[in-house]
Amino acid sequence: MPANPQVSILPQVSILMVARNAGRTIDAALHSARRQTVSAIEIVVVDDGSVDDTPALAQAHAAADPRVRVLPGPRRGLSAVRNASLAAAAAPLALILDSDDLLHPRHVERLLRARQRSGAQVCAANMLAFAVDDGGRALRAVPFAPGDAWRVPQDIGAARFVAANMIGGGGVSLGYLKPLLDLGFLRAHSLAYDERLRIGEDFDLVLRCLMAGARYRFVPEPTYFYRRHAASTSHRLDRADLTGLLLALDQADVAADDDALAHELAARRVNLVGTLRHLDAVAAFKQRAWGRAVAILRGDPVARRLMRGSVREGLARRLGLPASPQPGTRHRLAGAEEIQPFLEAMADALIPSTPLPEPVHAADRLPVSA
Template identity: 30%
Template sequence: MSTATRKPQVSAIVPAYNSACYIGQAVESILNQTYPDCEIIVVDDGSTDDTRSVLQPYCSRIRYIYQENQGVAAARNRGIQEARGELIAFLDHDDFFLPDKLAAQVASFEAQPQLGIVHSGWRRVDWRGEPLGDVEPWQKAPNLDLEDWVRWKPILLSAMMVRREWLERVGGLDTRFQQVCDLDLALRLTLMGCQSTWLHQITVCYREHDRNESRKTPLQAQESWTVLDNFFALPQIPQPIRQLESHYRYYTLVWSAWRLYHTGYISEMVPYLEKSLSYTPYSLTKTVSDWLKSFMRYTSECGGELDVFSLSNSRQWQQLMNYLLKF
């Protein structure tokens, strides 16, 4: 087959850490793809459980790399360094692809060669893999341009495919971040001119369980703020984005506050809402109303319903309302 007509090879990178429970299903979901030209790279980031032995039956069909524990960003970077594919698909060890994931995203790249990122929707599943609900981020962020990335942060690396040349140009993921290295990557890529588009399709299942790294929400909230600090410190930020910096910071603080509340860190929620008062575009009364509306919307997007009575009658919320009386 000539180079001109050859389909791009995909490298699927799976960072693994103590992932014996789920890594088999992750690997199987790549092996069962309808797109055949894919190499699988599993980077074991210092697992101390049975991850290696679970992967043993796949040894002839995957590239297994072991390294001392350095964090998920370093594991992904190692995978990028080892990859031979033109396109990179990331898959967290506890998630799994739907069968047409790679084929559909490769087709998007072939149809639009200028693209650097093809993003898609995802299905939330429980620890057993049973569906909880579908997430279609393009409903809120239809353009997936720099403004959408900064405002909405519609990030799930397992739902994305990225041209390797862009990952190399940007220098890979920032290993200083444990929770938001994916968001930081998307912002840096887009700012460099990397074009993104949506594939309006659910392509991956995101597993929610009590050991999710994403449940480390205090660190996630802290790192999200640092990413914004780093982003807005750059001199090349377009002026329309810079003019809305306060708005973006407000949205980030409210979203972080909701994440903290949603995962049981209600006391940690309070400082983020207090800090949002320095950036709110609304009056004090409308700001409080917006907090509640935002909490209800985010909870609904996760398939739940906010217990407004429980929140508003909590000790922490009452203390927050007393704090607002000073304004």
Template identity: 30%
Template sequence: MTAMKLVTISGIEVAVVIPAYNASPYLAQTLQCVVDQTHKALEIIIVDDGSTDETASICRRFAAADPRIKLLSTENRGVAAARNIGIASSTSDYIAFLDADDLWHPTYVERMLSALHPLPEAWGAVYALHRFIDTEGYCTKSGSSVNARDCILARHLVFRFVGNGSGFMVRRAVVDKIGGYDPRYARQGIGGCEDFDFELRTAEHFKIETVPLGLVGYRLHAEAMSADKSRMARSLLAVSEQCIARNPELPAYVVSCARASAHLYAFSKYASLKDWQSAATSLKYIYDHSPTLAASVLVRLILTKARRAARRTLRKAWPVGRKTERNVKKFEEIDPLSPLVGGWSRFRTKALLRRLSEIDRAGGCCAATSSAGLMPGGRALSNIQS
């Protein structure tokens, strides 16, 4: 997308829900990026999810200077429950979600609301793309440039366009229809992909718009939930299988692609942990989808390990000083219109995206459950704070 025309939406209030658990290293920077948004009609709700560090005091400092900020405190129950508390405490017709260690470009809310608000009510959400940032806020690489719009269930199940919990804005009607985030993943010890689950359930009932700009700074660091590779792998597999179970009308081809996509992700995580038993299980699913793809995965793994071993040997034989000079920019220094790159692979091809697009157009947003307020598995959501 090129330059976007921003419609007059300055008076429309948007709720920003920020779950925070022991987030003190990055929280001030995150809150500052919200305070600095060009769209000023914000209802900023921070949910302190049982933190034991300085999270609450940082929030109180910001709240004292900005009456739009409200701090809620609860016992530690996980990010899904925290988001649900924030949703229940908000009143705005639009809700945006931001993790306590990520960043938004100053025009994020304005661009997202300008994309979603003019559309008919059948369009329930909008998402943005992201750039990866490090602990100091420097961009380390581009996120995927691949995106899609309209009815995107099959494509999103396979391509996972959003990629984090900080790039999604919904109408309140979405929560009224599908409920909030599912806290059961955390209770089962596989929290991490609740945002993907929420996006999929939204796509089952609503059309989704895209703002294909790198408006989100997705921070990678050792304390992040995504750093637990085994849990993230199990979480993504569980979310994918839940979606497949909810939508028995999905064509077998989509199901096969979805499982291959999830297990490609899981295989990379298990292999990095040298959990070869779990990696072998994932490789079998990949083989069932495409023996050629499975073979290429194995070859790439072997070559990668060989290259790393060679580099270690060379460093021992000819040690050299590490370069410390940065050739990257801070997230806020990058023009949001600067194109993102990548996202395609031997599996995620343009041909696959075209085929899934045809399936999405043929199927539409045909939810597996027609009753409002159903959570995965058909459980009625009587209290989204649970």
């Protein structure tokens, strides 16, 4: 039976959202989830102790749409809250949506189609990364995975997945993509989010899925809209975050004959240790311990590369310039309400594709009983 007795059909997909003090963005995020062309969905919002109007906004959506459920969180960190949402999911598939991001109306539809065609246990769409100022203006949107190599659907193996997740590597970090997960596969292999992790939790879970034999399918259409802003958790690294990532990495159980994956995991460990040393060097500079900072940087090429990036970004901020120029177009928007249609139009134009037939299970549009 559906988790919500007012819903007359079993959901195909559970859209899972963790929310904490997301009052400025959660309304738009939930609207984008409710507008999916696949109606056989549920939207599970786990509120993790918000002290703003996040719970009220989420409950308003639940009152308007019985597919939305709002649950209290365990308040033990992001990964624990994600696990609570996985446990609450009523559908066989779960899709992650952060409370400050948006979805194209056909996001679920395209991922379901990719899963049906490939049989993959993990599917992820390209993202459109966008930035908005406090007034909802000055929006810049660029594809997260740009270039011809990412314009075609493709399988991603474990070694390649790790190689594409190096901090400061300058390439595409596939761990940022928000996956569609086969919950039956996760449960059969006792897989869940590692509750030691505050960042990198999606990367870690997907990697363990791949190591357990899952197939990963990348979908090139950028139907997930990722909001870049200073408060993003992924933009704030500290020693505890990196130590957790190292602990999780060191416990990876690599098959004896998988030399490629073992090589990439070793490279990722070097990358994480170098990132820790970069933080140490930054701290030494702030303390005016110049000799210690120079010694740290001299002994680690990863730390040196990251320090060069930090210096460039610091100078850019002082000069009022974009820290990481990327190909794309800047637009002035009248207000935040115009962001969604702009992103949808840009996503549709980025990768020309054959028009899709009617949405999956389009005849089942009405989610509630009479």
